[in-house]
Amino acid sequence: MSGAWTPITQPYPVKAGMEAADAKDALRRAIRAQRSxxxxxxxxxxxxxxxxxxxxxxxxxxxxxxxxxxxxxxxxGTGPLLERLASRGARVLLPVLGSGLARDWAEYTGPEDLRERAPGRPPEPGGPTLGTDAIKLADVVVVPALAVDSRGVRLGQGGGWYDRVLTGLRPGSRVIAVVFPEEVYDAATRPLPVQTHDILVDAVATTVDWRQLP
Known part of the structure; x- marks a missing residue:
């Protein structure tokens, strides 16, 4: 994969003996600070x-x-991607967040229909919701991440929403995580912490390239 990273630009505050949850929190703080x-x-x-x-x-x-x-x-960012997918006729599903970790989906019909329904939540379509099982309609799922390693381990924001969603995919659906180039980690030297509930991704995409995992 092109766009190689270096330790200078890739935070890795994980120390020997850290619990996985603590290591994840440390990484999230460091990566969020860098993104800001x-x-x-x-x-x-x-x-x-x-x-x-x-x-x-x-x-x-x-x-x-x-x-x-x-x-x-x-x-x-995904605004240009949403428009490209829609313009070629693909059906595009976006998350609709209910209370707690409630999972739902609605169809993207254009940027003018997206609204931030609550502070801190992602913009959502205004159309009818399709239910939790709508994820089974997807041929491919493109998910946000803070980091991904070469095993396919994904570090998310910490809410667990996608780990629950991805258990409902139909067989054969692919999961692609999206990160900046320096957020792709070599598991041989800088493995991301992983817990039993974490769902591995099939591929990672950055601003410069993509690759299959593991």
């Missing part, structure tokens, strides 16, 4: 680059239904 340094201009440029890479992945290019996400400011 990106300007709005750089985030917008990155969103276009993410769209170029993700749209080139065969599973995405050929999918009739893609489940993905509407990004918040601290996540890899």
């Amino acid at each position: 340094n990106r300007s709005a201009r750089l985030r917008a440029h990155a969103a276009e680059a993410f769209a170029d890479v993700i749209a080139s992945i065969p599973e995405v290019r050929d999918a009739s239904c893609v489940a993905t996400y509407a990004a918040r400011s601290f996540e890899p």
Whole structure:
């Protein structure tokens, strides 16, 4: 994969003997702090680059239904990707968050329909919800992450929403995580902490390239 990272730009505050949950929290803090340094201009440029890479992945290019996400400011941007998928006729499903970890989906119909329904939550479509099992319609699922390692271990925001969602995929559906290049970790030297409930991803996409995992 091109766009190699270096230890100088890749935070890894994991120490020997740390519990997995503590190591995850330390990594989340470090990666969030690093992401916060990106300007709005750089985030917008990155969103276009993410769209170029993700749209080139065969599973995405050929999918009739893609489940993905509407990004918040601290996540890899997806606005251009949503438009590209919709413009070629793919059905695009976005999460609708209920109370707690309630899981639902609605269809993306355009940027004008996206609304932030509650502070801190991602923008959601205003159309009818499709139910938890709508995830089974997806040929491929594109998920946000804070980091991914070469085994396919994904570090999320810590709410557990996607770990629960991904247990409901139909057989054969692929999961692609989206991160910045320096957030792809070599598990041989910098493995991400993993717990029994964590769901591995099948591929990772950055602003410069993508690859199958593990």
